[in-house]
């Protein structure tokens with residue numbers, strides 16, 4: 001059929017992509033395997049089913065990056081965000097919804113369109129012909145996972161995430177921490193100073209181990225097997241194996257000299273590594289964890305240099321299928337090796353309902369522009385959508401790539417504004433003002449094209 005787009009997966013991203021493409025005049029076939037093939041988390045065969053929480057998080061579009069994504073999706077006529085607004089429940093500053101009514105409405109709105117056909121079947125191959133968007137999410141079926149792995153290579157598709165906490169660089173106290181790579185390795189000064197180091201003396205280390213052992217932990221969901229044990233133990237599990245294990249692992253104090261106290265050998269050192277090209281985010285090396293979020297913030301702020309740390313995201317380990325997007329996808333979310341195939345949603349390495357819908361919105365518009373021959377202007381990097389897509393398709397460190405949610409650390413700094421905690425309100429307002437202007441201009445350019 002003319003101008004036909006196939007979308008695999010009718011979750012957050014696939015439903016949004018289908019809506020956007022249909023609004024632009026495409027004929028869409030939406031392939032959704034449920035209810036014929038189930039996942040351990042979904043309960044129905046409906047489109048847009050929320051698998052866990054019923055919240056789209058903060059709706060504050062001036063001071064919060066998620067709220068800003070809401071604003072941008074509303075401005076772009078997003079299906080997920082507008083439907084969420086219709087079925088909103090009282091939840092303070094958050095956008096929470098009646099999940100059943102929400103999924104019913106998404107299903108009804110899409111199936112009511114003459115140009116969208118829903119086909120309940122599992123897709124198990126990457127087709128050679130036609131235009132496709134794969135939005136199969138964190139629980140992509142096993143057979144499709146194998147087909148993707150065959151195309152991309154085993155190392156480029158992960159089945160679990162193992163997320164170490166990510167800290168805003170400006171919130172690290174460099175009076176206590178210092179920049180140095182172990183044994184000053186590297187050719188350039190940048191490489192020799194690639195890590196932030198936080199030293200601990202014996203008492204601080206022992207107190208830290210006690211806190212790790214005592215912290216509240218989350219359990220895996222039922223059906224989510226604990227296959228993470230192969231390669232990336234949570235730090236609290238390492239600590240359970242012996243009080244010295246971390247000191248011989250990610251916290252080993254060798255090859256490093258503290259310039260603030262050159263004569264004192266640290267008992268242990270926590271290292272943070274740059275997480276994005278902008279240098280605004282650092283991840284704590286080897287600190288993947290199943291500690292509850294509240295406990296994580298308390299425990300990690302015990303680390304000298306991180307007492308005032310602000311976290312762009314906390315750590316976690318989940319069942320999660322995702323691509324190494326920085327190496328595999330081009331700026332249009334196409335698979336470099338098979339440009340008739342796009343990916344969207346959580347499988348691209350974003351995390352959360354909102355971020356996944358946002359990537360669906362972009363993929364739907366990009367596919368439509370390509371099929372209709374109407375070039376889409378580049379997504380502005382200063383918008384929340386642009387900051388996210390830029391991160392996953394290029395800005396993130398490919399070697400250590402782990403799923404990311406939207407946060408202001410992904411945005412280019414606004415010149416001339418005060419750093420630190422005090423300037424935060426003005427800074428966030430400046431980011432969101434700039435983003436809204438850039439996003440509105442991008443949408444206008446498409447209306448007049």
Ligand SMILES: Cc1cc2nc3c(=O)[nH]c(=O)nc-3n(C[C@H](O)[C@H](O)[C@H](O)COP(=O)(O)OP(=O)(O)OC[C@H]3O[C@@H](n4cnc5c(N)ncnc54)[C@H](O)[C@@H]3O)c2cc1C
Pocket residue numbers: 008009010011012013014031032033034039041042049051052053054055121122123124135136137138139140141144221319344345346347351352353354356357
């Ligand atoms: C257990 C669990 C709990 C979570 N809790 C939260 C939470 O509380 N808040 C939050 O923001 N995020 C949560 N997430 C992440 C959440 O799943 C995603 O953010 C969001 O649903 C991703 O949207 P998506 O469209 O990429 O994938 P999904 O919404 O999962 O949609 C993917 C769709 O593809 C279908 N599919 C898979 N394989 C195939 C195939 N081969 N052929 C055809 N169809 C296929 C699936 O049935 C599914 O409908 C959770 C994830 C999991 C696994």
